[in-house]
Amino acid sequence: xxxxxxxxxxxxxxxxxxxxxxxxxxxxxxxxxxxxxxxxxxxxxxxxxxxxxxxxxxxxxxxxxxxxxxxxxxxxxxxxxxxxxxxxxxxxxxxxxxxxxxxxxxxxxxxxxxxxxxxxxxxxxxxxxxxxxxxxxxxxxxxxxxxxxxxxxxxxxxxxxxxxxxxxxxxxxxxxxxxxxxxxxxxxxxxxxxxxxxxxxxxxxxxxxxxxxxxxxxxxxxxxxxxxxxxxxxxxxxxxxxxxxxxxxxxxxxxxxxxxxxxxxxxxxxxxxxxxxxxxxxxxxxxxxxxxxxxxxxxxxxxxxxxxxxxxxxxxxxxxxxxxxxxxxxxxxxxxxxxxxxxxxxxxxxxxxxxxxxxxxxxxxxxxxxxxxxxxxxxxxxxxxxxxxxxxxxxxxxxxxxxxxxxxxxxxxxxxxxxxxxxxxxxxxxxxxxxxxxxxxxxxxxxxxxxxxxxxxxxxxxxxxxxxxxxxxxxxxxxxxxxxxxxxxxxxxxxxxxxxxxxxxxxxxxxxxxxxxxxxxxxxxxxxxxxxxxxxxxxxxxxxxxxxxxxxxxxxxxxxxxxxxxxxxxxxxxxxxxxxxxxxxxxxxxxxxxxxxxx
RNA sequence: GCGCCCUUAGCUCAACUGGAUAGAGCACCUGCCUUCUAAGCAGGCGGUUGCAGGUUCGAGUCCUGCAGGGCGCGCCA
Numbered sequence: 001x002x003x004x005x006x007x008x009x010x011x012x013x014x015x016x017x018x019x020x021x022x023x024x025x026x027x028x029x030x031x032x033x034x035x036x037x038x039x040x041x042x043x044x045x046x047x048x049x050x051x052x053x054x055x056x057x058x059x060x061x062x063x064x065x066x067x068x069x070x071x072x073x074x075x076x077x078x079x080x081x082x083x084x085x086x087x088x089x090x091x092x093x094x095x096x097x098x099x100x101x102x103x104x105x106x107x108x109x110x111x112x113x114x115x116x117x118x119x120x121x122x123x124x125x126x127x128x129x130x131x132x133x134x135x136x137x138x139x140x141x142x143x144x145x146x147x148x149x150x151x152x153x154x155x156x157x158x159x160x161x162x163x164x165x166x167x168x169x170x171x172x173x174x175x176x177x178x179x180x181x182x183x184x185x186x187x188x189x190x191x192x193x194x195x196x197x198x199x200x201x202x203x204x205x206x207x208x209x210x211x212x213x214x215x216x217x218x219x220x221x222x223x224x225x226x227x228x229x230x231x232x233x234x235x236x237x238x239x240x241x242x243x244x245x246x247x248x249x250x251x252x253x254x255x256x257x258x259x260x261x262x263x264x265x266x267x268x269x270x271x272x273x274x275x276x277x278x279x280x281x282x283x284x285x286x287x288x289x290x291x292x293x294x295x296x297x298x299x300x301x302x303x304x305x306x307x308x309x310x311x312x313x314x315x316x317x318x319x320x321x322x323x324x325x326x327x328x329x330x331x332x333x334x335x336x337x338x339x340x341x342x343x344x345x346x347x348x349x350x351x352x353x354x355x356x357x358x359x360x361x362x363x364x365x366x367x368x369x370x371x372x373x374x375x376x377x378x379x380x381x382x383x384x385x386x387x388x389x390x391x392x393x394x395x396x397x398x399x400x401x402x403x404x405x406x407x408x409x410x411x412x413x414x415x416x417x418x419x420x421x422x423x424x425x426x427x428x429x430x431x432x433x434x435x436x437x438x439x440x441x442x443x444x445x446x447x448x449x450x451x452x453x454x455x456x457x458x459x460x461x462x463x464x465x466x467x468x469x470x471x472x473x474x475x476x477x478x479x480x481x482x483x484x485x486x487x488x489x490x491x492x493x494x495x496x497x498x499x500x501x502x503x504x505x506x507x508x509x510x511x512x513x514x515x516x517x518x519x520x521x522x523x524x525x526x527x528x529x530x531x532x533x534x535x536x537x538x539x540x541x542x543x544x545x546x547x548x549x550x551x552x553x554x555x556x557x558x559x560x561x562x563x564x565x566x567x568x569x570x571x572x573x574x575x576x577x578x579x580x581x582x583x584x585x586x587x588x589x590x591x592x593x594x595x596x597x598x599x
Numbered sequence: 600g601c602g603c604c605c606u607u608a609g610c611u612c613a614a615c616u617g618g619a620u621a622g623a624g625c626a627c628c629u630g631c632c633u634u635c636u637a638a639g640c641a642g643g644c645g646g647u648u649g650c651a652g653g654u655u656c657g658a659g660u661c662c663u664g665c666a667g668g669g670c671g672c673g674c675c676a
Binding site for chain 2: 024027029030032033036040042045046048049055078079080081082122124161164165166283306307308309311320321322323324325326327329330331332334336337338340363364365366367368371391393394396427428430431432433449457460461462464465466467468470473476477478479480481483484486487488490491494495498499528531532540541544547548551554555557558559561562563564577598599
């Protein structure tokens with residue numbers, strides 16, 4: 001099954017080939033001039049250049065061949081040599097029925113599935129998510145879903161930041177604050193043997209009520225600041241970090257508690273946002289790989305001593321700039337950020353063996369990843385070109401600087417969601433929507449509206465665009481917004497319920513009205529939108545499609561009575577509405593958005 | 600200093616291998632709820648695509664230069 005664009009492209013390509021011209025010139029695109037045509041082909045213009053012939057003359061040869069195509073009600077040459085095509089109502093109806101019967105709603109699949117790993121969000125221990133995590137989380141989630149829907153085998157990895165100096169800082173800060181924990185650590189560390197499962201259980205139970213994510217969130221910034229100011233404090237934290245990495249029993253147990261309370265809270269928050277991971281691999285998981293990796297890199301002759309550190313040079317012939325080397329071992333002998341990333345590549349190669357890895361991380365890290373990737377290729381840890389950084393733009397406040405709350409702090413993601421949810425409740429009441437819902441369902445609807453508003457505000461922009469974080473815009477409910485999309489979906493659901501009540505069934509789709517034609521043309525364009533999103537790793541193509549589809553439906557809904565139409569037309573239009581809903585919900589799902597049943 | 604990215608309507612953003620009249624939403628103006636949800640629909644207003652050259656039958660898109668903005672450039676992650 002293929003969409004109209006592809007089907008027509010084949011026909012036009014054949015026509016070009018018949019005229020002795022390259023078949024690839026026959027590429028068909030949606031028309032720029034919907035008033036003149038449904039589809040167009042610009043190949044004659046391109047051919048004219050190389051063949052040194054009049055484009056209209058070339059087009060004439062092609063259109064003569066196409067005239068017999070039963071799918072087309074009109075083929076004509078326009079302007080300088082554009083080939084304009086209008087699809088017949090019959091062909092359009094046929095395509096609509098095809099999409100209606102297709103579980104994939106007209107979307108194609110990749111020819112050969114690849115194993116894809118998507119690395120996104122990157123939450124850290126002891127840090128609740130703030131607005132800065134929004135982009136990676138929702139763009140990464142959308143990319144994961146888009147790739148999966150296209151047929152690849154995809155896993156999403158949160159890439160948990162659970163290791164390093166920050167952990168030493170936290171261990172110290174927690175012990176300073178709570179004498180009980182300090183005593184517990186001394187007790188567990190002092191016995192020179194691992195903790196038994198029984199002791200572990202008791203210790204975890206004791207820690208449960210004493211150290212929460214809120215405590216960690218409060219202690220960490222203070223400890224980090226103090227570490228910067230006081231060398232002794234910093235040294236102690238480093239020592240604690242080293243002891244943790246040496247798996248000193250008490251510290252290791254305490255650290256596992258940190259990681260667990262953080263993960264539990266984060267998973268809940270992510271889930272509320274419609275973001276769910278298959279893997280929560282942490283930096284700690286690759287710690288054991290680092291020492292042997294360094295040895296191996298050395299054996300391969302890749303490590304170079306430089307200013308007391310050990311580095312891998314990754315510069316290549318033809319580089320326009322001096323790319324820094326990968327710093328593998330610092331002059332103090334410790335592993336660095338890039339070392340962990342390299343070990344992660346190695347770990348993934350061993351555990352999942354991906355064909356391709358997508359790193360959904362801020363654009364500013366582009367150079368860092370380029371360095372890591374090159375080192376990984378040199379080391380043979382991943383095939384050349386299989387690691388890809390999917391950068392996204394930064395999020396700033398209205399002053400162009402990193403976003404801050406009025407108090408000057410970072411805005412927590414939960415607070416943002418709650419603010420938007422509150423606004424959603426107000427707006428639902430104002431518009432007298434959801435009045436018949438019970439309180440729980442009402443809250444659920446408000447939550448879905450809020451999440452849709454937040455996600456769509458971000459995902460409608462190309463990921464590379466840096467943008468200004470504007471709360472009003474993020475919680476706007478009119479026009480090109482998430483709630484608009486939900487609203488259209490809910491209107492169809494309401495319509496379908498009413499139809500079911502009246503015993504009206506869907507039937508074969510027959511298009512005739514212009515609004516019906518436009519709607520079917522959009523349903524047909526789903527595959528192309530998905531393709532673009534997949535190829536460019538850019539969810540906004542799906543967002544754009546969803547919006548256009550919702551818009552086309554709304555026009556259709558306004559122009560074409562459904563339930564009051566005569567029976568055959570009524571069944572056709574109901575089927576069209578039903579198909580639109582299913583495709584819209586599929587597109588929304590790819591964006592990580594759910595439509596409520598009512599609103 | 601070197602390098603990367605950006606500059607499109609008053610604002611926020613789109614624009615498929617270079618193609619016809621550069622599109623949406625917001626804001627503003629005019630209509631439309633006794634018929635399926637008006638968070639909607641129909642229509643209007645709004646552009647020298649930062650500036651200057653170049654390539655091309657044709658440039659928002661490619662090339663060069665300039666201006667303005669953002670970001671990155673081994674011992675933080």
